[in-house]
Structures are given as C-alpha cells and as structure tokens.
Amino acid sequence: SQSPVKVAVTGAAGQIGYSLLFRIASGAVFGPDTPVQLRLLEITPALGALEGVVMELDDCAFPTLDSVEIGDDPRHIFDGVNLALLVGARPRTKGMERGDLLEANGAIFTAQGKALNEAAADDVKIGVTGNPANTNALIAMSNAPDIPSSRFSALTRLDHNRALSQLAAKTGAGVADIRKMTIWGNHSATQYPDIFHAEIGGQNAAEVVDDQAWIENDFIPTVAKRGAAIIDARGASSAASAASATIDAARDWVHGTPDGDWVSMAVTSDGSYGIPEGIVYSFPVTCSGGEWSIVQGLDINDFSRSRMDSTAAELIEERDAVRSLGLI
Numbered sequence: 350s351q352s353p354v355k356v357a358v359t360g361a362a363g364q365i366g367y368s369l370l371f372r373i374a375s376g377a378v379f380g381p382d383t384p385v386q387l388r389l390l391e392i393t394p395a396l397g398a399l400e401g402v403v404m405e406l407d408d409c410a411f412p413t414l415d416s417v418e419i420g421d422d423p424r425h426i427f428d429g430v431n432l433a434l435l436v437g438a439r440p441r442t443k444g445m446e447r448g449d450l451l452e453a454n455g456a457i458f459t460a461q462g463k464a465l466n467e468a469a470a471d472d473v474k475i476g477v478t479g480n481p482a483n484t485n486a487l488i489a490m491s492n493a494p495d496i497p498s499s500r501f502s503a504l505t506r507l508d509h510n511r512a513l514s515q516l517a518a519k520t521g522a523g524v525a526d527i528r529k530m531t532i533w534g535n536h537s538a539t540q541y542p543d544i545f546h547a548e549i550g551g552q553n554a555a556e557v558v559d560d561q562a563w564i565e566n567d568f569i570p571t572v573a574k575r576g577a578a579i580i581d582a583r584g585a586s587s588a589a590s591a592a593s594a595t596i597d598a599a600r601d602w603v604h605g606t607p608d609g610d611w612v613s614m615a616v617t618s619d620g621s622y623g624i625p626e627g628i629v630y631s632f633p634v635t636c637s638g639g640e641w642s643i644v645q646g647l648d649i650n651d652f653s654r655s656r657m658d659s660t661a662a663e664l665i666e667e668r669d670a671v672r673s674l675g676l677i
C-alpha cells in the first residue's frame with residue numbers, strides 16, 4: 350500500500366462532519382490503497398462530542414483509516430496535512446448583521462490561514478465548505494502567503510450537483526448523461542447555474558430544454574435556494590449532500606476530472622471571463638495532476654453575462670467588507 354495522507358477536517362463534530370469523516374475514512378477521496386490519517390479540529394467545548402464520533406470511526410474498522418487525532422489548536426492539527434477541509438464556521442444567528450458574520454468568520458479563517466501557512470505540508474490543498482465559503486477562502490488564502498493561492502478553493506460542487514439533479518429531472522435524462530454543467534460566482538443566492546454550455550447525451554442542454562422561462566424562473570432559483578428549501582423541510586441545513594459534494598470536489602481535484610467534462614470550483618480569479626482578479630469565484634474547471642485550470646473560450650451570452658457580473662459584484666462587496674475589517 351501507499352504512504353498515508355494526512356487529512357484535516359475542521360468543524361468535525363458538526364452535522365457535515367458526521368457524514369464527511371466516514372466517507373474520507375472509508376477511502377472515498379484517495380481510494381482503497383491509500384491509508385488516511387485524520388486530524389480533526391473543533392472548538393474546545395465540542396471535543397467531548399468529537400470523542401464520541403472518533404469511537405464510531407474506530408467501530409467501523411475501516412481498513413483505510415490509519416489514525417485519528419483530535420484537538421482545538423489549528424497549528425497542531427494542521428501539522429503536515431496534505432488536504433485540509435475547512436468545514437467549521439460560525440453560523441449566522443438571530444440579530445447578527447452581515448458585518449458581524451464576516452467578522453466572526455474572519456477571526457476563524459485568519460487564524461486557520463496562518464496555522465496552515467506555518468504547519469501544512471508543501472503540497473497542501475485546502476477546500477473551504479464553511480460559509481460564507483468564497484470569502485472565507487479568500488481570508489484564509491490572504492493569511493497564508495507561503496501557500497500558492499491555487500491551493501485554495503471554496504465549495505460550489507453542491508450547487509453543481511443540485512443543478513445536475515434538477516436538469517435531469519426536467520429532461521428525464523440520467524445525471525450521468527449530463528456534462529459540462531457550470532456554477533458561476535458566489536455560493537449564495539446570487540450564484541449563476543448555467544446550462545448554456547451543458548450537454549445532455551451530447552446535445553446542448555439549453556436547446557434540449559428550449560424553455561428560457563423555466564431556466565430563469567424555475568431552474569436558477571430552485572438551485573440557488575435549495576439550501577433554504579432543505580432547512581424548511583428538514584429543520585436543519587443540508588449535511589449529507591454537502592459532505593458528498595465536499596468528497597466529490599476533493600476527489601476530482603486530487604485524481605482529475607473525466608475527459609470531456611468539467612466541474613465547478615470556486616477559485617482565485619485570474620481575470621478569465623472578465624471576472625475581477627483575486628476574488629474567489631466559481632468557474633468551470635478541469636483538474637489534472639492535482640491542479641485545476643479554468644475552462645477557457647466559452648461564448649457568454651447577454652443573459653449569462655449579467656448574471657455572472659452580479660454575483661461578481663456581491664463577491665467584490667464581501668471582499669471590500671473584509672478588507673475594511675483588516676482581515677485581508
């Protein structure tokens with residue numbers, strides 16, 4: 350078997366963690382031949398609950414799980430990690446303003462960015478799931494000057510998967526027949542799920558659907574507001590699907606995307622498609638050899654342009670807000 354990989358997960362005692370850890374431990378990211386060493390970060394009051402989760406991990410007797418370490422010190426937990434999945438974040442609670450939320454998360458992601466910078470392995474990849482994911486990734490990245498910014502990404506794969514599922518339901522196709530879905534922009538209500546480049550069994554998806562009203566009034570809002578619909582129905586936010594998307598994103602980043610397809614990842618903009626440089630924006634990307642690259646040369650129609658620009662405008666606002674708080 351191969352040498353072990355060290356994987357850090359933050360917010361490990363939370364809802365998403367409860368699904369995510371078992372998938373990573375069973376080999377869903379690195380495969381059946383790679384031993385995994387889990388390093389789990391929580392806040393001090395949650396360490397007791399986390400010990401219970403570790404007991405359950407032990408009880409699964411996963412052949413791929415080499416060891417588990419838990420703690421509340423990011424510097425220690427991130428020591429030598431090859432993959433860091435930053436899931437833990439401060440949720441928005443009643444009476445909290447947007448600025449308060451950015452500030453509370455700013456404290457977490459500045460500290461974790463610095464700790465990764467000092468302690469992580471040279472090849473570390475960092476995936477941010479905790480919200481506001483794009484801007485949390487920007488904060489962590491900005492506080493880790495020695496880690497290339499290309500090693501940070503924020504999760505829009507759940508939105509991507511939601512879009513695949515909605516398009517499959519609309520057209521009667523299987524999700525496996527759909528290629529080249531794209532989520533542009535922020536993991537928020539302004540995101541733009543784009544089917545103009547998507548293909549269903551090789552045919553252009555927008556042409557197959559042939560219903561602009563459905564795209565505008567049904568598809569886009571359903572995908573963008575799916576998180577709220579799940580909270581309404583379940584009384585808790587999406588967790589298993591978020592964990593599954595976190596796995597999909599990490600696996601494809603590490604092992605590569607399939608030929609003839611791409612995935613959505615929020616990554617630092619290089620100015621592609623006129624998106625301002627430096628914001629963490631979801632693009633269509635292919636991955637190969639552990640590196641992502643933004644798919645180039647797509648024709649952008651006027652409808653897409655305006656949606657792409659408004660979600661960029663929101664991310665610029667978030668960036669300016671965290672800049673004025675001194676977090677980046």
Ligand code: NAX
Binds near residue numbers: 360390482
């Ligand atoms: P939970 O509240 O169940 O768990 C979060 C955990 O993070 C808690 O156990 C908490 O103690 C821990 N935590 C808080 N601060 C920490 C710190 N400084 N260091 C380490 N751990 C810390 O939330 P859960 O449902 O698991 O969701 C986690 C995050 O994912 C939230 O921010 C949520 O908004 C976000 N989501 C992101 C999604 C995406 O697609 N990008 C979708 C699902 C989810 O809403």
